[in-house]
Amino acid sequence: MRRLEFLLSVVLIMALSLGINAQSNKGKNNLKNSPLKSQQLQWINVGPTNIGSRTRAIMVDKNNSSIIYSASVSGGIWKSISGGTSWSMFATTDNMFISSLIIDKDGYIYFGTGEYFASPIGDNNGGSGFRGNGIYKSTTPNGSEFELLSSTQVTGLTSPFLYTNDLAVNLSTNKIFAASNKGLQVSDDGGQTWYNPIGTSGFPTQPCYDVEVANDGTVYAAIYRYIYKSSNGDDGSFVQLSNPWGTAVSRIEIAVMPTNSNIIYAIVIDNNGNLSGAYRSINGGENWEIIGPGGSASFYPFNQQGFYACALAVDPFDENHILMGGIDLWEYHYGGNWEQISSSLLDETSLLYLHSHQHKIVFDPNVEGVVYIANDGGVFKGIKDATYDIFTFNNANRNYVTSLFFTLACNSYNQLMGGTHNNGTVLLPRQTIDSTKAVKFLYGTGGYVAMSNLDKDMIIGSYPYGEMYRSNEFGGNAQTFYSSGLLANVKALGGGDMGSNTFSSYLAPILLKEGYDWNSTDSATFVNMNDTTLLVGDTIMVKSPISGLFFNYILTDSLAPGDSIKVQDYLYANLFVGLRGSVWMTRGLHDYSGAPKWYRVGTTATNNEYPQCMALSSDNNYLFVGTSGGKVYRISNLLNAKDSLSADNRSIYCVVSTDLIYNIPNRPITSISVNPEDPNKVIFTVGGYSASPTTPYVYYSTNATADSPTFINKTGNLPKYPVYASLFVKENPNIILLGTEFGIYSTDNITVSSPQWSADNEGLGNVPVYMLTQQDFYNQGSPNYGVIYAATHGRGIFANYKYRMVSIDDFVTEENHLSVYPNPATDYINIVNKMGNKPFTVSIYNMNGQLVYVKLISDNSNATIQIPVSSLNSGTYIISCQGNDKMYSSKFVKE
DSSP: OOOOOHHHHHHHHHHHHHHHHHTTTSGGGOTTTSOOOTTOOBOEEEEOSSOOOOEEEEEEOTTOTTOEEEEESSSOEEEESSTTSSOEEEEOOSOOOEEEEEEOTTSOEEEEEOOGGGOOOSOTTTOOOOOOOOEEEESSTTOSOEEEOGGGOOOSTTOTTSOEEEEEEOTTTOOEEEEETTEEEEESSTTSOOBOOSOTTSOTTSOEEEEEEOTTSOEEEEETTEEEEESSOOTTOOEEOOOTTOSOOSEEEEEEETTEEEEEEEEEEOTTSSEEEEEEESSTTSSOEEEEESSOSSOOOSTTOTTTSOEEEEOTTOTTEEEEESSSEEEEETTSOOEEOOBTTSOTTSTTBOOSOEEEEEEOSSSTTEEEEEETTEEEEEEEETTTTEEEEEEOOTTOOOOBBSOOEEOTTSOEEEEBSSSOEEEEOOOSTTTTOOEEEEOSSOOOOEEOSSSTTOEEEEETTTEEEEESBBTBSOBOOOOHHHHHHHHHTTOOSTTSTTTSOSSOOEEEEEEEOTTOOOEEEEEOOSSSOBOTTOEEEEEOTTTOOEEEEEOSSOBOTTOEEEEEOOEEEEEEEEETTEEEEESOTTOTTSOOOEEEEEEOSSTTOOEEEEEEOTTSOEEEEEETTSEEEEEEOGGGOOSHHHHOTTSTTOOOEEEEEEEOTTSOEEEEEEOTTOTTOEEEEEOSOOSOTTOOOEEEESOTTSSSOOOEEOOTTOOSSOEEEEEEOTTOTTOEEEEETTEEEEESOTTSSSOOOEEOOBTTOSOOEEEEEEOOOOOTTOTTTTOEEEEEBSSOEEEEOTTOOOOGGGSOOSTTBOOEESSSBSSEEEEEOOSTTSOEEEEEEETTSOEEEEEEEOOOOSSEEEEEOTTSOSEEEEEEEEETTEEEEEEEEEO
């Protein structure tokens, strides 16, 4: 094991702290007292750049097959000019929850928002879909600036454009069709006005799942249990087609042959999410032929998930050839058999691998045998091998930075990991050239994660419903480590096996706290196994019996061969997990000799409650727990919880107590945060959607450890949508950051009666933020102490370096030297740009390591960049450029 240079770390922390305190009264350079206003937080994306995410909208430019547009469900619009080889961000908009895309005949781009097929719930514990706000249109042909069509703006839950499931256009008349949650909507004037063309004798306000337009203008729309048809899409012109599939329908997808509007295919999903039947008509829907019967054990393409994932496309070069997507991709030639042509269970390097859950299939209209598939893994490209008549597939997600993170953890070695929706638990080692690329630790959907600061190779990941793994090889040698007693007790509380939906909440909360406890009463024994006597002043390596880690000890007495000595064990590693009706703690995370001992430190008021978020006070004495049902618990006296007698609440000698301190029935507690300077000051946030403009989403207490604590509504001027994450900024705990459905909001003073919240999304955009964390563990040379990370559900992970604490030794080496002039400087200093074409931040630090200036550089096409320094006090400074995992620095003098 590596030696822990803890003494030097402590000295450095003290030195840095003294440096900060010495500056505490210097006005503009004091971050703690400076107000945090909108746009002062500048966020840098740190990846992953090699993993896509759920995508429901993709289209090929009708005039240029190299140009592809794609939109992830919560990550904005992306563009490829290389046929999907690589992507760049095309547009970020007010609402990035995009499910549909079209380009009209004049080149204007439209996108529809809201993800109906993901059933949004406003909860970060497994919730992954979001409500829309209407339809947006580019302000210029092929332009990247968009405006909301005011006629589609959502004003309530009954608005017809809360979800726009599909868009279609008649390229002759420019008539626009929208498949909305309230039926089919049509516009004849570029989206200025809309009407529902279905007569009252039909089902005009039932959900419309799909709409397709053939080249001759014939329109088909799947509404409720039926398919409607019109020769031109005009008001009142639609007729309901025959329905051989009955009424047990949850979704219908259709595909029409562009050059022959009489050829139409339909996939019907039953109420259980399975295939009811696949149908074909050659006379425009007057009669249907079943080409794929449902209920077959050998033909089971949807596995009860057809409402969520269903796609269909007809080959524009062959009207008898279709592709159907469910869990995997299936191919059908009329008169033949259905063939599964991809598998999500194959190795990802296989040419037949596609990620699971297909959402959109688009054939290239210009090149035969080329198809694009949008699924839970992003975008894939299929090419037909003419020799063997089979499709092979390529992952087309390079720089398609759209990962849907649920959770996030960092360590003091600048490494990151997180749990994603259906793209695994991923690691960002960040110590290689490809430092924005992720590697997978666990596959499938990832849950809560944790990373050790005592052993950089120790990580923890989880699957849904509490299936937790640890690895002491940074991903290798993974093992579950619940004790048999823990598993049995969860069952006694009414839970099921690990991984079942009664074992824990969908994402069981995990919390790891490690450090050095100089007042520890724990001890470790060292035996001199050498043949010689160890002398006073010798350094020995002692193994902690609790954590399993080694630490240094300097002998104060000689130790003969075979003799032993007991020394203070000051290392601790406390891991908490919330399961059905209970919270558990182990002190033996790092001990790989077997399953560690687990102590049940808390139980909920009833057995059928599910913890879903936790926060620990900085003194390690109080654990605050939020549940999916709206309850907040406090577990107290954890400092004295050392063993099964004192820590486990089944023991009559247990010193730990659990109290219910707040209750908001039927609303999920999405996050809890504790002031790092005062355990009495606690924030928790609430999810869920509400029609009431006065619904609280943020609560704050200043007496959270009291017998009867009070929590005050601190929602203030915050927009009324779900809040998913919260963070006290360590450098000034009056500053609070919130992760919301539309990005990050901040207030510079949570203590006022009605805080003023400001959006702080520069570089980030209005993307859902599910978790916030600040790296607050100092190791010698730690490059990311103070960095704040945001786990977004749509654009990967972002970092903010405003509060990054640095030592002078971190800067100015020959390898990372930054050229600046003039030096000394008076009003401006010029930086020679070495950062390439990626966004980066320019930071200036004084000689105490304190940040005094920061700016995001997004337009870095110039060879030199000018930075104003006239407001700085005279003295020596460090200027640093950091981004894309590069950092260049230089000293300069301000006169």
